[in-house]
Each structure stands twice: as structure tokens, then as C-alpha cells.
Amino acid sequence: MAGQSLSLRESQGATLSTMAHDPALDSRPDTPLEDIPTALNSERQSFDFDPEKKGDSCIIDIYDPNRPKLGFRQRMQHFTWAWFTWPMSTGGLSLLIYAQPYQFPGLPQIGFAVYITTLILFTTVVTLMVTRFCLHRGTLRSSITHSREGLFVPTSFLALATIITGTQRYITPENIVPVRWLILSAFWTYLLVSLILAVAQYSHLFSKHRYQLDTMMPTWILPIFPIMLSGTIASVIAATQPGMAAIPIIVAGLGAQGLGISVAVMMYAHMIGRLMRAELPNREHRPGLFMNVGPPAFTALAFIGMANGLPNSFDRELDGMIDVNIIRTFALISAIFLWGLALWWFFIAAVAVLSSRPKYFHLGWWAMVFPNTGFILATISIAKEFQNAHALRFASALSILLVLMYFFVLVSHIRALIRQDIMYPGRDEDVEDSL
Numbered sequence: 245m246a247g248q249s250l251s252l253r254e255s256q257g258a259t260l261s262t263m264a265h266d267p268a269l270d271s272r273p274d275t276p277l278e279d280i281p282t283a284l285n286s287e288r289q290s291f292d293f294d295p296e297k298k299g300d301s302c303i304i305d306i307y308d309p310n311r312p313k314l315g316f317r318q319r320m321q322h323f324t325w326a327w328f329t330w331p332m333s334t335g336g337l338s339l340l341i342y343a344q345p346y347q348f349p350g351l352p353q354i355g356f357a358v359y360i361t362t363l364i365l366f367t368t369v370v371t372l373m374v375t376r377f378c379l380h381r382g383t384l385r386s387s388i389t390h391s392r393e394g395l396f397v398p399t400s401f402l403a404l405a406t407i408i409t410g411t412q413r414y415i416t417p418e419n420i421v422p423v424r425w426l427i428l429s430a431f432w433t434y435l436l437v438s439l440i441l442a443v444a445q446y447s448h449l450f451s452k453h454r455y456q457l458d459t460m461m462p463t464w465i466l467p468i469f470p471i472m473l474s475g476t477i478a479s480v481i482a483a484t485q486p487g488m489a490a491i492p493i494i495v496a497g498l499g500a501q502g503l504g505i506s507v508a509v510m511m512y513a514h515m516i517g518r519l520m521r522a523e524l525p526n527r528e529h530r531p532g533l534f535m536n537v538g539p540p541a542f543t544a545l546a547f548i549g550m551a552n553g554l555p556n557s558f559d560r561e562l563d564g565m566i567d568v569n570i571i572r573t574f575a576l577i578s579a580i581f582l583w584g585l586a587l588w589w590f591f592i593a594a595v596a597v598l599s600s601r602p603k604y605f606h607l608g609w610w611a612m613v614f615p616n617t618g619f620i621l622a623t624i625s626i627a628k629e630f631q632n633a634h635a636l637r638f639a640s641a642l643s644i645l646l647v648l649m650y651f652f653v654l655v656s657h658i659r660a661l662i663r664q665d666i667m668y669p670g671r672d673e674d675v676e677d678s679l
Contacts, residue, residue, distance in 0.1 A: 306670040307604075319667040323376045324671045325387060328399040329610035330657065331365035335406025336617035337650055338362055340643055342413045343624050345610035345636040359410045366403050391453045393673040395463040397445065397608075400437055402614070408434060409480050416484070427481055428493075430539035434477065435496060440468035442503075448473045460518040461525060462535035462611075465511045469538065472504020475619075476542050479549025487555055494550045501546045504584075508539035527600035532608045533593035541586040544579035544622040548629065551575035576629050583626060586619050605660035607673065616646055 304311050341355035377384040387393050408430050416423050445467040449455075454462070479499025482490040515536065524530060551572040558568040602609075620642045628634030660666045669675075 252552050260363050269326075306668065313664060314668065317379055319664070320372070321380045321383065322667045322669065322672040322674055323372050324375070324393050324607070324673045325396040325399060326446055326607035327369050327372070328366075328396070328403045329614070331362050331453060332399055332403040333404060333610045333613040333617070333650065334358060334365055334613045335362040335403055335410055335654075337647070338410050339406060339413065340617050340620060340646065342410075343621055344640065344643060345624055345628065346640055356414050362403075362407060362410060366407060369403075370400075382390045386673065389448065390674060391455070392463075392676065394445070395466050396673055398441060398466045398470050399635070401434070401441060402473060405434065405470065405473040405477060409477055412477075412484070418439055422512040424484065427484075431474070431477055431481055431493065432496075435471070435474045435500060438474060439455045442468050442471045442507075457514055457518055458522040460514050461641065462511075462512070462515065462530065462532050463608075465508050465535060465539065468504050468507040469661070471500050472508070472539060473542060475501025475546035475550065479546045479553060482550060482553030485553075488558075490553050490555060491558075497546065497550055501550075505539050505543045512536065524596050524600075527597075528602045528604055528606060529598045529608060530593070530600065531602065531606075532611050533596055534590070534615050536589040536593065536615075537586050538620050540582040540589070541615065541618035541622045543583040544586065545618060545625055547575040547579045547582075548572075548622075548625045579622065579626055583619075583622050588617060588621065590616065599602070604671075605656045605665055607657075607666065609656060612619050613646065613653055616649070620646060660670070 315483045338355050338358040338361075341351060341358060344351060374413045388397055408427070411430075412427055416427055449467070475497040478493045478500075482493045482497070485493060525532070551568075551574075554571060556568055558565070558571075597612075620639055623642065624636070627639055657666075666672055
């Protein structure tokens with residue numbers, strides 16, 4: 245096919261045109277996906293390939309290493325919202341570095357560099373998303389309303405949440421009133437917008453899509469995740485507020501955190517039912533199970549942080565019955581309770597992935613980084629409350645493993661991008677998939 249121009253016939257909404265099964269493909273050797281009873285192989289995904297638009301088309305297997313290479317414009321049509329999982333995970337890593345119980349010279353500077361990298365990645369992804377929408381008109385609406393890609397829209401807010409928190413940790417100087425008001429404005433704006441997102445997106449999903457419980461995945465939790473992280477943000481900025489000014493922030497953060505974990509627990513019921521009835525997801529999507537670790541882990545982290553953010557003089561009834569120390573004790577008890585749930589989900593996801601490791605990179609692999617960051621941060625917070633050196637060393641060891649996982653996913657991400665294993669028709673979140 246050298247010297248011939250390539251033309252790919254793609255359907256509207258940035259999805260590929262799936263052709264009927266070709267008997268000629270039966271003679272081909274089995275591929276790694278053919279043992280998975282899902283949409284990825286129940287019908288071999290392919291697209292119509294028409295050299296020079298002469299009507300002489302053929303079928304191209306999207307998993308064929310020798311499939312045609314695409315240009316920048318064509319690939320940008322498949323630059324999905326899931327790309328925000330990269331800056332989201334990078335921002336979480338910067339927060340984990342800041343929270344390390346054992347600091348060494350140069351570590352704060354490394355954390356600051358990772359924070360700056362998060363800003364660069366977030367800006368780059370936003371720019372490329374705008375480029376996609378400009379090059380391919382109509383993809384903005386289709387991506388937001390898509391049954392699968394639309395669920396990744398909240399990852400952009402999660403990335404923004406890590407930036408707000410990182411700004412408080414690395415940039416905001418103490419006792420500078422204008423900067424303090426800027427962070428407060430960012431918090432309240434984020435809280436309001438994320439609440440609107442949670443209501444609007446779930447309302448759309450309830451009215452416009454019909455999902456099968458047998459194909460339920462943790463991505464169903466994502467629309468509630470941004471409002472839940474409002475509590476995490478509140479736990480960070482409340483401690484920097486003077487006197488009783490922290491109370492409204494903590495109350496709002498607690499309400500947001502309660503909403504998030506409540507919806508997540510309801511989703512867990514469906515997730516357990518799906519696993520009991522339809523078994524584990526196919527191996528290509530099992531890394532997404534780590535998303536279940538996030539809600540209880542970040543809630544445990546937020547409970548401890550918000551309780552510690554209360555002023556030491558706090559006593560609602562001024563009678564000494566329910567003072568700040570009692571609240572902090574109950575926050576710690578609740579955090580340990582939720583930490584156990586996060587640990588259980590972590591092992592369920594780890595066993596699932598290790599028992600059948602994925603063959604092809606998906607942006608969902610970043611779920612092996614960000615939710616586990618929250619789990620380690622919660623572990624550090626609990627260990628600090630008990631002042632247990634063994635638990636702190638354990639958390640440091642987990643942090644090292646997470647850094648290794650981050651670079652593993654990063655290398656896999658870059659390799660898949662170069663090989664056109666992602667940003668390719670049928671290989672991204674803009675295609676229907678029964679999971």
C-alpha cells in the first residue's frame with residue numbers, strides 16, 4: 245500500500261464504523277483478546293479501509309500491528325477526556341511527596357517540580373482538547389454525552405482539585421490575606437461547579453442512557469468524585485484560616501464528602517452484584533477496579549484533616565461536652581473504619597489484575613495510581629495520629645511502590661502513544677464497549 249493515500253471512514257461522534265465479522269479472519273492466528281468474551285472480541289473490531297477513495301475497500305483489524313498509521317488531525321479526533329487522568333495522577337503524586345513522614349534534602353524541591361509538571365500537563369491537555377473540538381466540530385457535545393467517554397469528564401475536575409490543593413501546599417505563603425482569599429474563592433467556586441456537575445451528569449445518565457448492571461464499572465462513580473474531593477481540599481485549606489473562619493469551610497467540606505461517600509457506597513452495592521453475577525471485568529479493564537479504593541481512602545483523609553483544621557477552642561455548646569478533642573477522636577475512628585474498606589478494595593483489584601494482566605494500554609491504567617495515592621495519604625494521616633513509627637515506615641514503603649507504578653504507567657502511556665495504540669479508531673474511550 246506504499247504510495248497510496250489512506251482514507252478512514254469514521255462514524256459521527258468520533259467512533260469507528262464496526263463492520264460485520266469477516267470469515268476470512270477465521271484463518272488468522274488467535275490474538276490475545278480472543279479469549280475474552282466481551283465487545284472487544286465478540287465481534288472483531290475493524291473499520292472500512294478505502295485506498296484513494298475508489299470504492300475498493302477492505303477490512304482493517306484495529307489490533308493488527310501493521311494497521312495503517314494516521315496523521316495528527318485524524319488522531320486528534322480520539323483525544324478523549326480520559327487524558328486528564330495523567331495530570332490528575334501527577335498532581336496526586338506531588339501531594340504524596342509533600343506529605344512524606346520522612347523528608348530528606350531535596351525532596352520538597354522534587355515535589356514542587358512535580359507540581360509544576362502537573363500545571364504543564366493540565367494546560368497541555370486542555371489545549372489539545374480545545375484543538376480536538378476545533379478540528380472536529382460536534383465532538384464537544386458528543387464527547388460529553390457519550391455513554392463511556394462522558395464518564396471521564398469529571399477527571400478534569402479531579403486534576404483541578406489536585407492543582408488547588410498543591411497550590412495551597414507549595415505556593416501559598418502564610419499570613420498573606422489576598423492569597424488566602426484567592427484560595428478561598430477557588431474552593432467555593434470548585435465546590436459549586438462540582439455540585440452542578442454531579443447533579444447534571446447523573447441526571448443525563450438517568451434519562452438518556454440505559455446501562456446494564458452486568459457491565460457496571462467503577463467509572464460510574466466518577467461524576468460524584470469531584471464534589472467528594474471538595475472535602476479533601478477543605479481539610480487542607482481550613483488549617484490555614486484564622487480562628488473560627490475555618491468552620492464554614494469544614495462544614496461545607498464535610499457535607500460534600502458525605503455526599504460523595506454516600507453515593508459511592510450505593511454504587512458499591514451494584515459493583516458487588518455485578519462481580520457476583522457476571523464475574524470480573526475482562527483483563528483489559530481490570531485496572532479500573534482500583535477506582536473503588538478512592539472514595540473511602542480520600543474520605544478517611546478528609547475526616548482527619550478537617551477535624552485537625554478545627555480551632556482548638558471550638559466548643560459548639562460552650563459546655564465542654566462536645567469539644568474539638570472528641571470530634572477529632574471520632575474522626576480518627578471513622579477514618580480507620582473507612583481505611584479498612586479501602587484496603588479490601590485494593591486487594592480485590594490487585595488480585596484481579598495480577599490473575600489476568602492486561603495486554604493493551606488504556607488510559608484507565610492511571611487508576612492504579614491516583615486512588616492508591618489517596619490510600620497512602622490516609623495511611624500516613626492515621627499513622628501520624630497514633631505516632632507509630634512502624635506504620636510511618638510502612639507508608640513510606642508504599643509511597644516508593646507508588647512512584648514505581650507511576651513510572652510504569654507513564655512509560656506504557658508514552659509507548660502506546662508512539663505506537664498508535666491509543667488515539668486510534670476503536671482503541672479509546674470514545675467507542676462503545678460492553679466491558
